Amino acid sequence: MTKQEALFSYTLRLGDNALILGHRLSEWSSKGPLLEEDIAMTNMALDLIGRADAMLKYAAQVEGKGRTEDDLAYKRGERQFLCNLIVQLPNGDFGYTIARQLIMSAFDICLYEELVKSKDETIAAISAKAVKEVKYHLKFATDWTLRLGDGTEESHQRIQKSFNDIWMYTGELFEMNEVDAILIKEGIAVDLNSLKARWKKIMTEVLLEATLTVPADTYMQTGSRKGVHTESLGYILAEMQYLQRAYPDAKW
């Protein structure tokens, strides 16, 4: 694998995570428990899809084959996507979405605060913007984890169950392969192992304050780095890519 191929794969990974998580959050439009929360969720979706747009634009440029960010978002199939499994999971109830958001925002703050120092200037610049946004996402997810965890008996049980159910998708966030090895050496990528302790610390502090139990690290799911995804991804793409696929000659 060349450095260029590694960088293409890495930027796809970052872009796809933002795109698919943004897609899931955007599904909350008109479904939020309060109008304020509706706005907050679409706001996060906007940040994430904006980040995906920037990252995929860069991926297309790195690839150098004349594709655009839209080609990458709308014309790749299921096995070509590199997003983590966790971002694909259906939204579930509000608590489930919050649990996933806390996990992802805590991961993203650890990741992007390091990527700001990347030797790749474009990644560093996109990361600087991402850090500002993710701070807000993390605050939002933290506040709601506290409210739901330490709210009513029902909310406590619901969100605890969500964390328990979703926990097996967290291991995969830290998986690395040849792509990481090449780019870490170049000072472009981050060693994901080095983020784990901080991520765990954030999660533990928030969950304990929310009177919740941190789930045990038992069996972890895997697959996304090889393009082996959840069944949900196919539906997401079928919906997202419908117009581009149905009218291949059209420009929008």
Place this chain on the structure above:
Amino acid sequence: MESTNNLEKFQTIIDADTKIEPKDWMPEDYRKHLIRQISQHAHSEVIGMQPEGNWITRAPSLRAKLILLAKIQDEAGHGLYLYSACETLGISREELIDQLHTGKAKYSSIFNYAAITWADIGAIGWLVDGAAIVNQISLQRTSYGPYSRAMIRICKEESFHQRQGYEIMGKLALGTPEQKEMAQDALNRWWWPSLMMFGPHDSDSPHSGKAMTWRIKRESNDVLRQRFIDKTVQQAEVIGLKIPDDKLKWNEAKGVYEHGEINWEEFNQVINGNGPLNKIRLANHISAHENGAWVREAANAYAAKQKKEVLVA
């Protein structure tokens, strides 16, 4: 007390074009009229998120998706300002939502039509927001201060919405034959319902009399509708689309477009609950509200615990 003296004083303030503020004395009918109108406006912003929201996940480019998301978010924000403006009249958000759910409060009937193709997202921005702006620009001068200020803020954002819709239509109209057909079809379906948004002809408008005297409403339904038609016909010409009205023609003497008769039977049917999606739009809102009940309860319980801790400390 609704003494003649108070009423006269109130009318003097109105006639001087001074804004009425929440703590000022106002006739009970003025308050009721405003609650009805502002809440209807707020509910329209919120229910109006549904037809467009149904295309967020299918928007055909990342740019189009970002713009659509931002637009829908603005609408939710408009809903919030308007609910707040309404709350200054002594009614709670919970009561307002309850009135929506029980059918006591209405929302703009246009949102009971279906957004079935991507071109409908263009048509909604261009025509529906375009019609709304004409009305809202006029309402910036409404006599109730909080409503007027909400309108000024909303108008700034609505003009971006209308441009977004027109841009989508323009791209489609200049695109492949299939895209052009999609654009014309959307215009055909949304044109007449957009004209209906201004309400009945002045001669048949039941709420207009006092609303004009109290300067809640500043211009009549027909005047506003005409203004919308005149600007929109030209915009359609620029992108090569045809307004679906055979009777539409320029009247040189009056300097306006004459138009065909609006189907008021359809208008009345949709208002009375028989539009394509009245039941579904409302059911979606009720279901989101009910599904969120446990979340709101948790937030209240948590807030109460925090307050208690502060008191103890």
